[in-house]
Amino acid sequence: MHFADVQQGTLYLVATPIGNLGDITLRALHTLRNVDVIFCEDTRVSNHLLKVYGIQASLHAYHDHSNASERHHILKRLKEGQSVALLSDAGTPLISDPGYKVVVDCYEENIPVTLVPGACALIHGLVISGLPPDQFYFGGFLPLKDKDRREKLRMLSCLPASLIFYETGPKLLKTLLDLNEFFEDRLLAVTRELTKKFEAVHRGKVSELLTHYTQKGPPKGELVLVLQGQTGSQEHPPLNRDLCKKMLEKMSVKDTADILSHLFGQSKNSIYQDLLKIKNED
Incomplete structure (x- = not known):
């Protein structure tokens, strides 16, 4: 089976198994074997996964407590042309796991980002x-x-x-x-x-x-x-006035009502009337 070459200067977000190690994808294994460096949530957890599949790689920690300087270190490697993989301990990176700020920084620096998909709890x-x-x-x-x-x-x-x-x-x-x-x-x-x-x-x-x-x-x-989600008719919950006021500073009452109506699955007219009251409070 042929896989595309790993691209230099690219961040690879690689999904890993959430329990059964057999769930890792062939593309994920190919990527992990060929990137220049791997950043992971816990080096002990990721090292075990790599050992199971006979992969030797340079592992570095990146987790919830990592600071901006550690993100800059990842970006520095990417700017130098290295290919970088980012893993979480289990599942798809960024989903209730670290990595979001790294992705944002990459886009601000025009660094390519891609996902190698897989398990997601x-x-x-x-x-x-x-x-x-x-x-x-x-x-x-x-x-x-x-x-x-x-x-x-x-x-x-x-x-x-x-x-x-x-x-x-x-x-x-x-x-x-x-x-x-x-x-x-x-x-x-x-x-x-x-x-x-x-x-x-x-x-x-x-x-x-x-x-x-x-x-x-x-x-x-x-x-x-x-x-289970809401089924049947039900009045929308009391609107958060501070949030509504901030929305109304940027949008019309009609547009705000459209958004909240879709969010709550409720009558737009009822929400519209409540928004008018909030808007006129001042």
Whole structure:
């Protein structure tokens, strides 16, 4: 099988397995064998993957705590004509993982960026959840602060799309308590051990799963939660006045209503009337 040559001065975002090492793609292996240098979230994790496939490479760490000087080091190598691969510990880079700022810096410097696609936990969880995959919203990890987390869930409660979140076992019960307040009777799929031998999907109403995990204890490891979106008619949640005022500084009431109506899946007329009230407050 022929693969295109690795291009010099190009940043390659390479997806890696999320559990089953057999899920890495042939193109990913070709890229990792031929780039000049690899930056990864945890050198120990990536070194294990490379050893399994007999790849010897120069590994350097780039993670959440990396600073601007480390990003500049990556750009310096790219400007010198080196080919660079960027990996996360598992899955597709940038999806709730480091790398976004590196990509932005590359575009500002006219450095080519490409993705070598592969496993992605949010897509895997959605596809096996048994919930509608035609429209979905990915919320990553919910905010740690109670007030911020509840505000986000409140705003998402009217979205007519499946909602996807990442969570960890130890924090599941706390998250389920908040979900139960806003989504009590909606279906939820708790997916875990994705691609591994003991991959599992636990489906039920939010209230039912809260009871189950309260009695049995939360599962271990990282989870993908897929929650049923809003169905049927429902009033939109109270609008965030500060956010609406900022939007109205840049857009007309009509355009703002169009955006919020699409976001909430609700009548544009009702939102339009609320926006008029907010606009006229001053």
